[in-house]
């Protein structure tokens with residue numbers, strides 16, 4: 001029998017049939033990081049590297065019941081939310097997080113897929129802000145999502161800091177505004193993720209990889225942070241280790257399909273094995 005105390009993580013998110021984003025990316029990431037992965041599905045998307053071709057939300061109770069089933073039986077050390085699609089799903093998910101008293105919660109406020117498809121109804125943004133963000137230990141908006149949550153445009157690094165402060169005011173303990181969508185002038189060839197912990201700012205910089213194969217970067221990054229939290233890392237250490245995981249996954253991105261290929265979930269472990277050999 002193996003160790004019964006393997007860390008356990010739950011993803012509450014949508015399915016990506018192409019396997020690069022959504023629950024598929026999350027479960028692959030949990031597995032690579034040695035964490036037992038569970039899922040509560042909110043929607044099925046018809047998706048490949050060319051984009052999202054269909055969205056089929058599940059009844060909101062389906063997500064709530066899946067959460068109850070695994071929370072009450074297997075237990076959850078940390079969880080993340082991804083695509084939640086509508087306000088009713090958000091309300092039920094937030095309610096279950098409160099009832100279980102889970103604190104190691106990462107909210108990836110997924111709104112629009114890279115090709116432009118709506119993964120969160122516009123009218124659900126309010127529910128996300130009011131119901132879910134106060135329960136988050138870490139929230140991980142990209143720049144367009146941060147603009148929506150903060151209610152302001154982000155054109156400069158100064159704007160980015162102001163947006164992080166405003167999002168922090170909605171209740172999460174740590175806000176990370178991810179820099180994948182664009183650099184500010186002073187960033188040069190670096191991609192910079194801005195971390196705000198309610199008092200100060202930290203900038204996590206890495207070399208910007210020149211690639212189109214970035215499908216699922218946000219899901220994979222937030223899943224890696226969740227895995228770190230499930231293993232008992234501090235939020236900041238989980239974020240830093242998540243950054244290493246996503247950097248390797250993007251650098252070794254997979255040229256699959258005819259469009260934007262997925263990141264490579266094996267890359268991080270493969271590199272570690274190479275170092276050990």
Ligand SMILES: Nc1ncnc2c1ncn2[C@@H]1O[C@H](COP(=O)(O)OP(=O)(O)OP(=O)(O)O)[C@@H](O)[C@H]1O
Nearest residue numbers: 142178179180181191207208209216217218219221
């Ligand atoms: N070209 C790149 N080179 C290096 N790191 C990148 C690159 N693009 C994105 N990242 C990193 O990937 C992580 C996810 O950021 P990104 O802004 O792409 O998220 P996202 O837009 O939410 O992704 P998704 O397409 O899954 O919605 C961040 O840590 C970001 O810095």
Ligand SMILES: Cc1ncc(CO)c(N)n1
Nearest residue numbers: 014015016021022083113
């Ligand atoms: C199901 C799903 N969740 C999240 C994303 C993020 O872009 C996506 N493309 N698909």
